[in-house]
Amino acid sequence: MITNPSIFExxxxxxxxxxxxxELGQLERALEPATRGxxxxxxxxxxxxxxxxxxxxxxxxxxxxxAADIEWGYVRCLGRTGGTILRRILRDHPxxxxxxxxxxxxxxxxxxMLQAAGDDPFVVVLDExxxxxxxxxxxxxxxxxxxxxxxxxxxxxxWRARLxxxxxxxxxxxxxxDLGPYGTDELATILQHRARSxxxxxxxxxxxxxxxxxxxxxxxxxxxxxLRAAARLADERGHVxxxxxxxxxxxxxxxxxxxxxNLRSLPFHHQVLYxxxxxxxxxxxxxxxxxDRYDAVADQVYHGSPKDWIEQxxxxxxxxxxxxxxxxxQEGSGYGAVYRAADREIEARVDLPAPAE
DNA sequence: TATCCACCGGAATTTATGGAAG
DNA sequence: CTTCCATAAATTCCGGTGGATA
Numbered sequence: 001m002i003t004n005p006s007i008f009e010x011x012x013x014x015x016x017x018x019x020x021x022x023e024l025g026q027l028e029r030a031l032e033p034a035t036r037g038x039x040x041x042x043x044x045x046x047x048x049x050x051x052x053x054x055x056x057x058x059x060x061x062x063x064x065x066x067a068a069d070i071e072w073g074y075v076r077c078l079g080r081t082g083g084t085i086l087r088r089i090l091r092d093h094p095x096x097x098x099x100x101x102x103x104x105x106x107x108x109x110x111x112x113m114l115q116a117a118g119d120d121p122f123v124v125v126l127d128e129x130x131x132x133x134x135x136x137x138x139x140x141x142x143x144x145x146x147x148x149x150x151x152x153x154x155x156x157x158x159w160r161a162r163l164x165x166x167x168x169x170x171x172x173x174x175x176x177x178d179l180g181p182y183g184t185d186e187l188a189t190i191l192q193h194r195a196r197s198x199x200x201x202x203x204x205x206x207x208x209x210x211x212x213x214x215x216x217x218x219x220x221x222x223x224x225x226x227l228r229a230a231a232r233l234a235d236e237r238g239h240v241x242x243x244x245x246x247x248x249x250x251x252x253x254x255x256x257x258x259x260x261x262n263l264r265s266l267p268f269h270h271q272v273l274y275x276x277x278x279x280x281x282x283x284x285x286x287x288x289x290x291x292d293r294y295d296a297v298a299d300q301v302y303h304g305s306p307k308d309w310i311e312q313x314x315x316x317x318x319x320x321x322x323x324x325x326x327x328x329x330q331e332g333s334g335y336g337a338v339y340r341a342a343d344r345e346i347e348a349r350v351d352l353p354a355p356a357e
Numbered sequence: 358t359a360t361c362c363a364c365c366g367g368a369a370t371t372t373a374t375g376g377a378a379g
Numbered sequence: 380c381t382t383c384c385a386t387a388a389a390t391t392c393c394g395g396t397g398g399a400t401a
Contacts, residue, residue: 083386102376104385287364314389316365335363335398361400371390378383 001235007198008228010221014193017059019186020052026177027060027150034121035068040148044171046156047179050221053152056179057125061150072123077130079321082137086110089124089141093117111140119146129153135163181218188213190220191227199231203241211247225254259346262325268307268350273318275348277328277339279355284331284340291315293355300353 006012017024027043034040045053061072073092075085090110091098095117101110124141126132129151141147151171153159156178160171182190188210195204204227212230216222230250234242263274276290276297285293291312298309310318319339322328327346331338 081387102385103387104374104376106385109385291364308389310388311390312364313366313391317389320366332397335365335396337364359401362398363396365394365396367393367395369390369392371388373388374386376383376385379381 001200001203001231002198002228003200004198007194008224010225013055013058013062016193017052017056018189018193019182020056020179023056023177023179024060027056028064030175031060031064031070031123031148034070034123034148035064037121039121039146040123041175042142042149042171043151044156044159044176045150045152045179046154046159046176048154048181048219050216050219050223051179051181052220053179054125054127056177057127057150057152061123061125070121070123072125074125074127076127077132078128078324079131080133082132082134083107083110085126085132086137086140089137090114093122095120095122107136107140111143114140114144114147117146122147123150124148125150125152127152129159130155132162138163182213182220183218184210184213186213187216187218187220187223191223194224194227198228203231203234208242208244208247212250215251222251222254225257226250229253229257256343256345259325259327259343263327263346263349266321266325268305269310269314270318270322271348271350272301273315274322274327274341275350275352277319277322278341278346278348279352280340282340282344284329284338287337287339290339297353301350 002008027045030041030043032040045057047053058074061070064070065072071094073089075088075092077085080088086107087101087103087105087110090096090101090113093114096113100113124147126138126149130153132138138149141149151159156176163171188206191209191213192206195209208230209227212223212226216226227250230242230246233246233249233253237243237246239246263271266274272294276293277285279285279293280290294309294315302309319328319330323330327342329340329342331340
């Protein structure tokens, strides 16, 4: 039923951004100096998950890059160190030879490379800015006048609170673009566009799209993934068009797909920890039991793996990441905390030895 | 209520990895 | 090839937290 799968991919960039005219204008005004060879202004894009923060930034920059000669780089901050973020940015910079940027290039060298890269305006998009580990990368970027930063984050107040006083001047409220959740009608229209481009004509009607838009409460990413899931479910069930039953079940399916992708993207230690939490069943597993069981199975599970088993502190860090990725829930804290798989349908990707009696 | 215990998570320290210089 | 040195990842250390126990 899905005629054009790319329409429903997370990274798909639509040709238009309906209902974001004023926000787009705000962003483009801040970037405008770059079209004249001047440094653009720093901008903070804030809003809840799934409201189109990343798409807005990419849309504006693509458009500007077409009209004028603007260079820009993009990096996600989640799970990366300050140094990794800087290196990715420098590799995107046209004035820097990407081959010169190595994993262990000193930060100081990176600073010099950036200085030597020229005075042409360069725009850096820091996505998931809430997860920027420290401000070192930001300090270095803002020290260079030609570089401007578009920071994307959920919590703008916390973003500003983390910055030094001398930097905070660049992040005033008037350079903040707030993206609220879409209204039901607005999101339904967006979904209608996607349906027209990616699905056969007439397999879903406006009322159904409004149902989806309403259920996901203005979260466009969830809405689009849910629409995709509904189409897939209709296929699997042999329906010629999307029925109410498909819509009913599409939300859980959509969330599952996101979680599965998250789990797949994680390294081996995380897979082992997830398997142990999953093993705890619907009731979850207490921290103590989790550690005991890890110790018991570590030898066998890590046998043949290039990695060695890790200590308790490392396990806590991996567990935190599983929680960040919405794969594991933690109930209570400190002594007596219980970890539980967020979705019983998401199976572990490593096998554990059977528990001893 | 007072004390204990196991875990939590920030920070300091150590180890692993890999490019560069000699 | 060996040594040096930078980063990232893992470990160690430790004060804090909040149930459990007497």
